[in-house]
Amino acid sequence: MADLSVLVGGRAGDGINSAGLLVSHLFNRMGYSTYMYFDYPSLIKGGHNFTITRAADHPVGGLRERCDIILALNQDSIDLHRDLMDDTTVVIYDSNRAAAEGQGVPVQDILKEEQAPGVMGNSCIIGAFCGAAGIPFGVLEEVLRRQIPKGLEKNLVIARRGFDAVKPGPTLEPGKNEPLPLLSGNEAIGIGLLQGGLEAFVAYPMTPTSNLLHFLAGVAEEYPLTVVHPENEIAVILMAQGLAYAGKKAAVGTSGGGFCLMTESFSMAGMNEVPVVVVMGQRTGPSTGLPTYTGQTDLHFMLHAGQGEFPRLVVAPGDNAQACTWSSLALSLAWKCQVPAIILVDKTLCEGITPLGEEAHSVPVSGASPPVSEEGPYHRYAITDTGISPMRSPPVPGSVVKVNSYVHDEAGISTERADMTRLMTEKRLRKAATLRQETDALNPVMVHGTRDAATALLCWGSTLPVCREVAGDRSFRVVQTVVLSPFPAEALRDALSGVKKLVAVEENATGQLQMLCARYGIITDAAIRKYDGRPFTVDELARRLAEVT
């Protein structure tokens, strides 16, 4: 089984992310499945950045604890990653900037000789990588042509110099896959939202969802899409509310700190029934924490944010394909049921890059809100059996559309009456039941691995791929709660049928999913938790699983 890991390291500002992405594209063109992880500190220039691309003949979504090839643009890329090297690791390095055992390439000298700018150093080291990894130069040429059409001829010359500077490795056997689009989780979410009919996106930059803002802003003009970056997260969610009230499907993106600012308006969305979708990328907390690292610590915050009681949709996709699908679904469901919705992801998912297959963006259509009756005056909050009132946007000739954050009557006029307060609360309860029917029909809990195994890993969010891989090696079952609100307790009990030992895997310190399950009488037997800002590697999870199973 082919399974290769390639690290690209250098200083922030060296374009390490792009170089890593080129490595992924090379394996993608060669017919392999790929996963790329990007690790960077919170600074702009200097520091140490690295990517690890893992390529295999089977789908992968997590990292191993060793690398086959290290591409080092500086000394740190060698010194800081000794733990990932063994006797067979090939180190290819810029011999003008680093010293190591391995294959040195005088990248800076080559750039000087070819009178090429510093950014082309990446092409040189990537050329050397292809030579050493046995990837034909023609494949590199095609990847560069597609990914860096600007300055192509020069880049090809530089890449060739790198390619010829190393000892050629044995030819890499091509894999079986057709090349697929490679997308980050943020981009997969963006595609899913567009697929679901997104018309406007509003966000204030915050890692790890800034790149969702960048991606949608980049396609906005051509698509066309309204993308706004206002003064703060309070304005962000309020603009989305205004857009939605006036008939545009809108979503926002943020992280925990930004969502704190949004919670008052999130509660308003629960009351005024103007839908909104929040893409919530978790990072290491509390507070500013580790801005560019990961965590799964905001689940309970998402379930309870906002004063008062109101139905909400919270979904936590586990990989980029699910992120695409569920972003589309979350948008449709938020509008159909007129509830606030959260797509709960994290740094690992948002910035991890994988191929996105066709199935990810062929999403079932969940339908529209109830039709508007032409009889009588329009009432925005008409009482119905489903709890969902027909939604209209101004202008409605002859009628007014009134939405309200106060307790209101059917017409949207404020009231303090006890009977109307009770009726409207019950309307929201019925809406919650309707939302549950919708999510129950959509596989809210997914089972992976050996479906009848007596030992199961219980997970949510971005730990899915690593859990899937580790469970595969042990023939265990993996049970993943995709929908977290309304909590699919019935579906979870079904998914756990026959399980004798249940191990919760979470990237937080207190076991948030475990606690949530316990509320429904679903008890876990062991817990594996990680809270250092880094995602589980396959090896670490396997080791820690062996301790409890």
Added chain:
Amino acid sequence: MAEQTLITGAQNTWCPGCGNFTIQFALRNAIQELVDGGVPRETLVLVTGIGCHAKMADYLNINSFYSIHGRTIPVATGIKLANPDLTVLCCAGDGDVYAEGLDHLVFAAKRNSDITVIVHNNRVYGLTTGQYTPTSPLGFRGRSTPSGTVEEPFNPLALMLTSGAGFIARGTSRKMPQLQGLILAGLKHGGFAFIDVLQICASYFNVSALYDRQGYELSGHDPADFGAACRKAEEWNYNSDSPIPFGLFYRKEKPVFEQQFPHRMVPAEERKEAIRKILDSKR
């Protein structure tokens, strides 16, 4: 008859003598003039915050978004972005827009969002029973400052001038015809329009005598002259006993924020094709 249809049947709960009644009638009349001039009534949208002023959402029979405290302006901008054919106005309080949501006011002026903001500036928190606001005079004795405030008020007109607002006016609930004219002009202005309305609070800060004694209508002032507007704005600092000018201080046409965005709906087929294209570029 036409006037009646602009008022809902909701029970009015403002105090007797409240300045909000004047603003309500001035606003209703201005809206009626707009409608008579051919603006369809269903294209008007009112956004309110929280406070006595905000009950306007219940009382005026037009589209409304009754928002939360301090948060009218971004909602209004969102509505205008979604549909530029709508006429969007905010009724906000001084606590609302000068304290809790000041950031939004500055940014709406900066980006020239095509909305009209009417500030019911009674210089006191009414609904929470009498605390000082950003425009209460120095030494104001309220329930949170029983010995008097120790901070000076700020001058919202000066703030709007430096923030880039293209329509800056001050009216008062003591002079309804002028106020009505200012509101109508604000609604017709293409771009951000700001109207500070000095309104008396019958229960907690009734300074009718001050506004009647010190107030005067601007005349011979050129609203295109930024320097003159600044000088007029500084004439009264919300604290002193100086003369208080009412009228249009400044007006300038500028590119409108919402017009810089696409407003075409993407048909489903076209959407699919666009997504396909994006994905191909990532292959």
